[in-house]
Amino acid sequence: xxxxxxxxxxxxxxxxxxxxxxxxxxxxxxxxxxSPQVVEQKMVTVEGIPxxxxxxxxxxxxxxxxxxxxEVPFPQEHLPDGHFKKLEDLQGRVLLSAVKRHEPILExxxxxxxxxxxxxxxxxxxEKRAMAVKVNQVVALPGFIKPGDxxxxxxxxxxxxxxxxxxxxxxxxxxxxxxxxLERHRADGKPTPVKIITFEVSLEEAExxxxxxxxxxxxxxxxxxxxxxxxxxxxATMPNLRAMFQAAPPKRKAxxxxxxxxxxxxxSKSVVKF
Numbered sequence: 497x498x499x500x501x502x503x504x505x506x507x508x509x510x511x512x513x514x515x516x517x518x519x520x521x522x523x524x525x526x527x528x529x530x531s532p533q534v535v536e537q538k539m540v541t542v543e544g545i546p547x548x549x550x551x552x553x554x555x556x557x558x559x560x561x562x563x564x565x566x567e568v569p570f571p572q573e574h575l576p577d578g579h580f581k582k583l584e585d586l587q588g589r590v591l592l593s594a595v596k597r598h599e600p601i602l603e604x605x606x607x608x609x610x611x612x613x614x615x616x617x618x619x620x621x622x623e624k625r626a627m628a629v630k631v632n633q634v635v636a637l638p639g640f641i642k643p644g645d646x647x648x649x650x651x652x653x654x655x656x657x658x659x660x661x662x663x664x665x666x667x668x669x670x671x672x673x674x675x676x677x678l679e680r681h682r683a684d685g686k687p688t689p690v691k692i693i694t695f696e697v698s699l700e701e702a703e704x705x706x707x708x709x710x711x712x713x714x715x716x717x718x719x720x721x722x723x724x725x726x727x728x729x730x731x732a733t734m735p736n737l738r739a740m741f742q743a744a745p746p747k748r749k750a751x752x753x754x755x756x757x758x759x760x761x762x763x764s765k766s767v768v769k770f
Contacts, residue, residue: 544569548580550595556644557615558591565601578603590618616672616694626672627702628694629709631716641693645671646719649705653712655733662715663731665708668724670696 546567554564565583570576579600580586590607607618616626641647648667655661673694678687693716697705708714758765 545572545575546570546581547575547600548583548586549598549600552597554591554595556591556593557618559613560586560589560591560601562587568598570600576600576602592619619672621696624696624698625702626694627697627705628692629705629714631691631693631714640718641671641674641716643671643673646721647671648717648719649708650715650717651708651712652715653708659733659735661731661733664717664727664729665704666697666701667726668719669701672696 546569548565549568551564551566554560558564562583565586567583570579579602586601586606589609590611590613591601591605592607593605595601595605611618620626646668648664649669650662650664652660652662671693675692675694676689677692679690695701695705
């Protein structure tokens with residue numbers, strides 16, 4: 497009996513392996529027979545509504561023509577307020593602010609329909625005026641000041657005495673336009689370019705700007721569009737400027753004080769210092 501035990505174990509192992517193989521084979525055959533489920537995905541097409549967009553970058557004050565705009569479909573649920581569906585409704589309208597290519601043109605970016613002329617008059621506040629000032633290249637900050645910026649205007653002129661004073665007369669002024677015109681030089685008669693900067697001012701500000709440009713030398717300081725704070729300054733004079741470079745007078749050493757105590761003993765007096 498013990499001699500046949502290895503043969504018995506070998507047969508049992510072969511039987512188990514055979515049964516396992518058959519079970520695995522049957523399971524694989526069942527998986528092949530099952531047809532895979534195919535999920536059909538339907539393509540959903542969203543029909544857009546054509547609206548007018550800019551065909552190219554356009555600056556403020558530009559009168560719109562048919563060649564400048566085109567139609568682009570937009571989903572109905574994402575249509576911006578104030579859009580235009582017909583290109584004909586935009587012809588002749590004037591832009592109040594700059595638009596980029598493919599940007600929808602909205603009513604909020606346009607001047608009133610009565611205004612047909614482009615340029616400064618289209619973007620000018622009805623309660624204000626446009627005033628131009630001649631400046632040189634240094635004052636105009638070439639390459640820095642451009643239409644739409646905000647600047648502070650300073651003037652250097654003679655004060656009550658002989659000393660000159662520099663004072664900020666107007667703050668946070670809106671630059672409407674920058675241009676150049678030719679003027680004949682008084683000496684040789686040759687035309688020279690002169691920088692012209694146009695500001696949006698109230699009537700009172702126009703009077704101050706006219707007086708400052710005629711009575712002194714103007715300087716502009718470009719300011720951040722995020723800064724709207726107005727500050728009233730006292731102005732700067734040459735004595736104030738010189739005082740900044742003068743050495744401070746030496747401080748005097750404080751005198752050392754001594755305390756005195758008068759001691760009286762009977763008829764004698766004595767003073768003790770410490």
